[in-house]
Amino acid sequence: MVATKLMIPGPVELDEEVLLALAKPLMGHRTPEFEEMLEDCWRLLRMVYRTRNEIALITGSGTAAMEAAVASVVEPGTRVLCIGGGKFGERLGEIARCFGAEVSMLEVEWGGSFAPEEVDEALSESGAEVVTLTHNETSTGVVHSAEAVGRAAREHDALFIADAITSVGGDVVETDGWGIDLCITGSQKCLAAPPGLGFVAVSERAWEWMQERKAKHAFYLDLLRYRKALKKRTTPFTPSVTLIYGLHAALRRIERETLEARIRRHRALAEATRRAAEAMGLSLLPSREHASNTVTAIRIPQGLSDDDIRGRLKREYGILVAGGQEKLKGRIFRIGHMGEVSARELLSLLACLEQVLRCSGFEVKPGTGTEAAREVLEAELGEALRACGGG
């Protein structure tokens, strides 16, 4: 068996083109050759972000980019409304508190979402100047309406920070269309680049906001330093040249596939996963209307343990899927179908999942899940089905 198959919601598997790009000898990081590559990365990032805004490129995990967005706009006492509902949504609140913000939480049940009116009310009540949302909540497999939050933010003249780490490049994210002032993403999710790079697309309004801010409580993660460097088409600190090679190769793959086709593929894979789960008698954590298109969270059936599913998948079939986090630990498992995942990989996972469920005593007829998935994929992708993810 070759390497363990990653079906987690990131870091995702990398295409051979991206892997080989990583092995290229280093260029000087302050040379015209490297700046040309950076420039092309920015062009391609603007394409996947659907934005005209400038994009800070940070060497660090997704959380570093989250902190950069929050720390750069928050001062002690800034009123921030954080929309919860999962580990990452709540993390934005934690970060804001670190920098002295007065945080109000819009509590959302893990696995659920919110009605637009709730955001409107919460903004009125809290008088928040900044609102934060995790668009695609990986910990619960829920996609929230960033569009609705953007609308409410405009009405209340609040700055809108969206963590779109697991949606940009895999699902619809309209950074400019939805009015996201600081839109965060990471390299190792739907972009299918290696982990270690984070990005923040920053609106003109957000730059102005930062310039007026007095508190300075970040250095490496102060976005204004990135802006200054952006004007010279470079980065303020030594970037990971290696990871930029990988990012560039990954973004060019997206350009070739086209963003539209890529989103269609992600949505089809997600729908196929949901139908397969239901056909096998499993139940999803989120309701169908809020289910994510890049990760599917499925409840562990009564009587089965995390090990019966995830442990067996890893030991017996060499497939890694993710478990529940924090309060969902042992209650759900999560299938990542983001990045380069193809019909072949989804069907092979489902075939193995049918087997481990059966062997763990959960009745399921072999072929139930795969057949349900194939139907969706054929209907949604047709001819593209066999090509998808094939490079």
Add this chain to the structure above:
Amino acid sequence: MVATKLMIPGPVELDEEVLLALAKPLMGHRTPEFEEMLEDCWRLLRMVYRTRNEIALITGSGTAAMEAAVASVVEPGTRVLCIGGGKFGERLGEIARCFGAEVSMLEVEWGGSFAPEEVDEALSESGAEVVTLTHNETSTGVVHSAEAVGRAAREHDALFIADAITSVGGDVVETDGWGIDLCITGSQKCLAAPPGLGFVAVSERAWEWMQERKAKHAFYLDLLRYRKALKKRTTPFTPSVTLIYGLHAALRRIERETLEARIRRHRALAEATRRAAEAMGLSLLPSREHASNTVTAIRIPQGLSDDDIRGRLKREYGILVAGGQEKLKGRIFRIGHMGEVSARELLSLLACLEQVLRCSGFEVKPGTGTEAAREVLEAELGEALRACGGG
């Protein structure tokens, strides 16, 4: 001609073994297989750091590790003594100010160093609780005495933060022996791993200090989060799995060469560079006693420009050396001889440097620099000369 030759003080060129390690398919970042690799990285890092302390492994540039060290111990009003003398030494002061510290600078001329008594006096006068030093100042090619600062810090019961980004793995750094409480390094310098990882070795005393600190003004760069994860032998945020592969391969190369032989090689290359420069009639920026063993800063001779040297080396011979930074821009050039640099590479640089100097109108007899360097290398390394850096 193959890729441009990097003779800058980092990011340095990577060995083929390291490059190929980067191209390996990703492992899950929360699996026993990956934790085993992390564990071995920590073992090897402790070896190069000469420490028993635990080491935080941060995905980010060297500056991220600098900020993690400073932000984790400083509160508003903390009295910090920063020893200046170059871009990076002063940067530690800038970072401390960002977090509200009351910073006193021990001003040091760029290119010079300090006497131990000066540190002692400055600590007495400022009543500093924390002292910071950039051990090997890349911007000026100076190595300061971290041992002396460590001694003074103990006497005054101050915490000692040392940026050893361009010395760990290339020159003597006795983290425990010198009493460095927070010892910072980066992947892309003497360790010859890809850029994008920073490290902080933290003493027991520093952990206790952090635990008592009340202010929280960092999240991604809060070292206490790294400590909590270290207890579970992991990292608090998704690490760059790719870069860890590269780091591990690079550290294993150091183990094979042995740290002692590696330091001997760096010192011999540095001495050879200095002698060659002098033989060619060039003058060093620092005095000989403070000259760095990983980067050599040389004054641009009167009548010549940065382009006469650096521009020509790049255009005509495909070799990249570094220029002066900030107030030294256009006044010096800097040769990096850290990481995997061998006798062959140094001699080829010197041969080309002789040519560009001559063509720019600076009188130098071909062979002067290379011969002076060879003599040193032969005397210092003998049989090891031909093998060094050879793999």
